[in-house]
């Protein structure tokens with residue numbers, strides 16, 4: 560069984576907590592950089608391989624800056640995410656807009672930045688033209704529907720999912736775009752999320768390469784880049800294995816050689832837009848035990864709640880928990896680890912075997928670095944926590960301060976209410 564380790568000792572984290580009250584999210588910059596280098600190295604064979612980090616996973620400009628320094632671009636799904644990428648120093652085709660039900664303002668901003676626009680629907684062609692004009696390069700999101708099995712609770716079954724265009728629409732869309740003067744073309748899909756089986760990504764690549772051959776054969780269009788989406792899973796549970804990126808990369812390479820190169824369609828740029836596997840394992844939610852409660856079950860109540868990390872409540876997702884300083888203690892107790900929301904599903908863990916927990920213990924919730932703080936919300940008037948960066952030299956920086964009550968009330972005008 561793989562061990563879930565922390566990048567800091569009890570003494571180091573205790574010092575951090577003296578300065579930054581819990582709860583907070585903390586990211587390990589060194590590990591994020593190393594992880595990105597591993598991904599880039601695995602795809603070194605691919606022409607101009609580019610990972611566009613899915614900003615929605617960890618929308619913080621300081622994280623984006625680190626990723627930009629490692630050569631990554633940004634996959635944005637909204638105006639705010641486009642602005643974050645811009646603030647982190649990204650521009651032009653380092654940015655891709657993959658949005659759905661897209662408002663005009665997002666197309667306008669993407670055009671202003673020179674970002675790649677990845678259209679979610681054939682009807683968006685006219686909408687884009689009307690509101691922002693057609694760019695030289697366009698990409699479409701393909702939804703294989705019944706042609707591809709798979710999906711899961713996060714992304715949905717392709718046939719039931721609202722994203723992308725059908726195979727027939729895709730060919731029509733390229734035909735229309737070519738007739739309207741677009742010169743450069745990309746092709747995108749995103750059919751899975753949090754998948755640990757490397758074969759799945761190889762199958763997706765094969766599906767996309769076949770489509771690129773068909774687009775070339777029927778429309779005489781040479782697709783310039785293919786984006787396989789994100790979806791590479793992470794081992795949330797200690798007994799799970801991380802996806803072997805070499806297997807994924809070599810499987811895709813084989814398909815590239817037999818399908819793309821053999822049909823004279825090289826060079827085809829390979830892109831991905833992973834979020835979870837880039838930052839997920841390197842972010843931790845740190846929280847303190849406020850209360851213990853013994854009724855029909857034993858509860859441990861934290862100062863964090865699902866407003867800080869909602870994956871367990873939303874998907875029943877497992878997040879490993881380390882009780883700081885008690886790593887070697889026997890797992891002799893069974894607890895539900897809860898937050899304080901007035902929602903019974905506000906639980907980080909249910910029936911979890913843990914060491915004996917005392918009030919004041921610090922619990923570190925693992926794998927919170929993607930779709931963690933990002934999915935936070937203010938229900939029950941809960942404030943969103945700070946985000947900290949553990950720098951490679953061991954120092955800690957605030958990369959987002961904690962919300963204050965004043966922030967929470969900032970959109971309300973209380974004047975005149977007491978009269």
Ligand SMILES: Cc1ncc(COP(=O)(O)O)c(C=O)c1O
Nearest residue numbers: 613752753789790791833834835
């Ligand atoms: C369009 C798109 N791209 C990329 C991602 C990132 O997925 P993951 O974090 O699973 O890699 C998502 C996640 O929802 C997405 O919707």
